[in-house]
Amino acid sequence: MARILIADDHTALRRGIAERLSDRGYGVQEASNGSEVIERLHASAFDAVLADLRLGGADGLDVLRTAAALQPSAVVVLMTAFGSVDTAVEAMRSGAADFLTKPFGLDELELRLANALDVRRARHEIQYLRHTQPDIYSVDRIIGASGALARTMAIVRKVAGSQATVLIQGETGTGKELVAGAIHHNSSRAARSFVKVNCAALQENLLESELFGHERGAFTGADRQRIGRFEQADGGSLFLDEVADMSLSTQAKILRVLQEHELERLGGTRTIRVDVRLIAATNRSLADMVAAGEFREDLYYRLNVVSIDVPPLRERKEDIPLLVESFVRRYSGEIGKPLDGVRADALKLLTRYHWPGNIRELENTIERAVLLADGRLVTSDDLVIGTSDSATDGQGHPAAVRIPPAGVPLEEIERQAVTEALRMCNWVQKDAAELLSISPRVINYKIKILGIRLPRRHRSLPLSAAS
Ligand SMILES: Nc1ncnc2c1ncn2[C@@H]1O[C@H](COP(=O)(O)OP(=O)(O)OP(=O)(O)O)[C@@H](O)[C@H]1O
Ligand SMILES: [Mg+2]
Numbered sequence: 001m002a003r004i005l006i007a008d009d010h011t012a013l014r015r016g017i018a019e020r021l022s023d024r025g026y027g028v029q030e031a032s033n034g035s036e037v038i039e040r041l042h043a044s045a046f047d048a049v050l051a052d053l054r055l056g057g058a059d060g061l062d063v064l065r066t067a068a069a070l071q072p073s074a075v076v077v078l079m080t081a082f083g084s085v086d087t088a089v090e091a092m093r094s095g096a097a098d099f100l101t102k103p104f105g106l107d108e109l110e111l112r113l114a115n116a117l118d119v120r121r122a123r124h125e126i127q128y129l130r131h132t133q134p135d136i137y138s139v140d141r142i143i144g145a146s147g148a149l150a151r152t153m154a155i156v157r158k159v160a161g162s163q164a165t166v167l168i169q170g171e172t173g174t175g176k177e178l179v180a181g182a183i184h185h186n187s188s189r190a191a192r193s194f195v196k197v198n199c200a201a202l203q204e205n206l207l208e209s210e211l212f213g214h215e216r217g218a219f220t221g222a223d224r225q226r227i228g229r230f231e232q233a234d235g236g237s238l239f240l241d242e243v244a245d246m247s248l249s250t251q252a253k254i255l256r257v258l259q260e261h262e263l264e265r266l267g268g269t270r271t272i273r274v275d276v277r278l279i280a281a282t283n284r285s286l287a288d289m290v291a292a293g294e295f296r297e298d299l300y301y302r303l304n305v306v307s308i309d310v311p312p313l314r315e316r317k318e319d320i321p322l323l324v325e326s327f328v329r330r331y332s333g334e335i336g337k338p339l340d341g342v343r344a345d346a347l348k349l350l351t352r353y354h355w356p357g358n359i360r361e362l363e364n365t366i367e368r369a370v371l372l373a374d375g376r377l378v379t380s381d382d383l384v385i386g387t388s389d390s391a392t393d394g395q396g397h398p399a400a401v402r403i404p405p406a407g408v409p410l411e412e413i414e415r416q417a418v419t420e421a422l423r424m425c426n427w428v429q430k431d432a433a434e435l436l437s438i439s440p441r442v443i444n445y446k447i448k449i450l451g452i453r454l455p456r457r458h459r460s461l462p463l464s465a466a467s
Contacts, residue, residue, distance in 0.1 A: 002047035002117050003027040007037045007063055008079065009055055013102075017050065020106045021113075037063050041070045048097075048117055050109075053080035053087060061087075064094050073124070075116045079104070142178055143326050146316035152179070152308060159306045160186035165258065167243075167303045168281040170310030173360030176281040177241065179310055183279055184237040192236030197229050199250075200242035208250055209266050218267025230263055233276045243280040243303065244289055248296060255299045278303070313355040313362065314426045320351050323359060327366035328378060339370060342378040352435075353385050354426040386424065415450045418443065427454055 004026050008014040014030055022028045029044070031037040034055055041049075049067045053060030064076050075097035080087065091099055097116035100109060142153065159166055160183045168176045177196075184194040202210055205219070213228030229238060240254075257263050262273050280303045289295035313319065324342055332339040342350070346369070355361055369382040403413075417436065421443075425431035433443040447454070 001025045001027060003029070003045065004113070005029050005031060005037070005040050005046045005049045005051075005074075007031040007049065007055055008052040009033060010052070017106065017109065020110070024110065034063065038066055038070075041067060046071060046074045047120065048113060049074050049076045050113065051076060051078055053078050053091070061091060061094055064091065064096055068095055073120070075120045077113060077116055142175065142182060143322050144316065144319035145322055146311075146318040148311040148316040149319060152310055153182075155306070155308050156182055157186065159183060159308070161188065162306075163277055164305045165278045165303055166280070166305070167286070167307045168279065168310060169286070169307060170281075170283060171312045171356075171358055172283045173358035174283075174310040174312055175359055176283070176310050177239070179308060180239045180241075180279045180281055184239070184277075187237065187277070189236045189277060193233055194237050194239065195229050195233035196239040196241060198241045200245035204247045204250060207246060208253065211250070212253065212263050212265055213268075214266035215268040218265070222267065225265070228263075228265060230257060230274050230276055231272060234274045235276075237277040237279055240278060240280040242282060244282040244284040244286060244295060248294075251296045251299045255296065255302060258299075258302045313358045317351055320362070321347060323362055324350055324366060327363050328370060331367045331370040335370065337370065337373070338376065339373060339378065340376045342369075343380070345380040346378050346383055349380050349383055349385060352425055352428075352431045354424055411450065414446065415452060418446050418450060419452055422447075422452070422454070 004021055006014055006017050006028060009032050018028045018030055029040055031040050051060050051063040055063060060078050067074055067076050077098045078091045078096045079100045079102060081102040097119060098112050100112060156179055166183060168179050170176050181194060197210060199207060211228050211230055213226045213231060214222050216222060216225045258278065261275065262271050264271055286295050286300050290297045290300050328339055328341055365383060365385055368384060369378045372382040421432040421435045425435060429443050430440050433440045
């Protein structure tokens with residue numbers, strides 16, 4: 001239960017309050033003058049200080065200042081018989097949580113004290129969350145040892161300290177959100193909010209009200225005022241996820257905030273100034289969208305002050321063993337199943353696959369494998385690769401053989417099988433051959449006679465000049 005210091009030179013009143021609060025289970029101490037208050041504050045920790053504004057010579061405001069200095073986390077509630085508005089205003093301004101005018105009933109006192117303690121708890125919770133967030137998003141949480149990731153992270157560290165708008169691009173599941181968080185939490189804005197908005201999740205009107213807020217009555221159903229995400233992020237960073245997915249008119253409004261640092265709530269006329277750093281992410285090519293007239297060119301340049309490309313997992317396969325190890329540790333810890341890691345055969349499969357759903361797909365695969373594993377190691381039997389939703393590459397190539405009623409030449413099935421195997425192995429012929437239980441020479445021959453076209457950069461690279 002909360003510990004309360006009651007400071008009042010009026011003995012009967014102080015006693016009355018003390019008795020009532022101890023009855024309610026509070027830990028109570030008393031002080032009858034300024035020097036006793038200081039003594040008690042030095043000796044023990046309190047959650048709240050209840051102080052008379054006129055305290056046997058000492059000024060209640062001095063008590064307030066002393067308490068703030070010695071125990072900043074305690075809330076101070078002032079009591080006074082001289083309910084002058086000026087003093088009350090000054091008290092609140094100096095950081096008092098509340099102000100009671102004598103005479104007051106003990107019920108009222110109890111209620112106000114409980115409220116002040118609630119506010120204090122909420123404040124602590126926020127501080128705690130702010131404190132733990134950097135952990136969630138620290139650069140250390142971004143796992144990987146590849147040169148590709150290291151290059152990305154070098155840019156992250158460099159831009160974090162600046163105020164520049166950042167555009168993060170990369171395929172789905174590559175860790176764009178993680179990168180955005182790392183930028184915020186390593187910036188000078190780290191102590192302020194990191195606010196996220198997923199632009200793809202809401203249709204135009206809702207998205208605008210989410211971003212800019214609205215006044216009461218702005219539209220049907222707007223029965224109270226709402227503070228938008230931009231305002232919430234004031235002093236901090238706003239993460240606009242899936243930034244490609246918003247209408248041209250919303251884009252225009254965002255451009256204005258970026259240029260003028262001001263906005264109006266929907267249905268409002270008051271101009272609100274905001275100081276927000278924008279971090280945007282998308283898995284689409286904004287440049288292509290600009291060319292197609294689907295994204296405003298001016299906004300594109302405003303967002304793209306610094307651009308960070310998060311490479312797909314298949315281009316940084318060196319990261320796979322580290323990621324696998326960390327996911328095995330995380331999920332075996334979560335479900336309380338002691339696992340030592342993955343067996344070599346499983347790791348080989350995991351490294352060979354092309355991971356269209358990137359790290360999210362890998363993470364899901366490991367989570368499932370940890371559940372399935374019988375022994376102390378994940379084996380290839382525990383792996384279900386390439387069937388999760390995140391694994392579709394958007395081109396809809398089914399791996400299973402399905403013969404249409406009208407029939408299909410065997411050669412066509414062979415072509416599809418070889419192509420699919422190659423795709424799964426990121427076009428590494430040796431791996432695809434293994435998948436189909438044929439030799440590298442045979443697959444090479446099949447590619448030629450079936451006329452399978454390889455993506456440009458996978459066409460017979462000279463051995464010495466491999467990428
Ligand atoms: N380098 C990494 N180390 C550890 N975990 C990672 C890494 N990159 C991504 N993850 C994890 O993979 C999952 C997907 O990451 P994230 O949500 O940041 O991807 P995204 O690029 O924003 O995806 P989408 O485009 O689908 O929104 C998360 O659970 C994240 O914690
Ligand atoms: Mg994301």
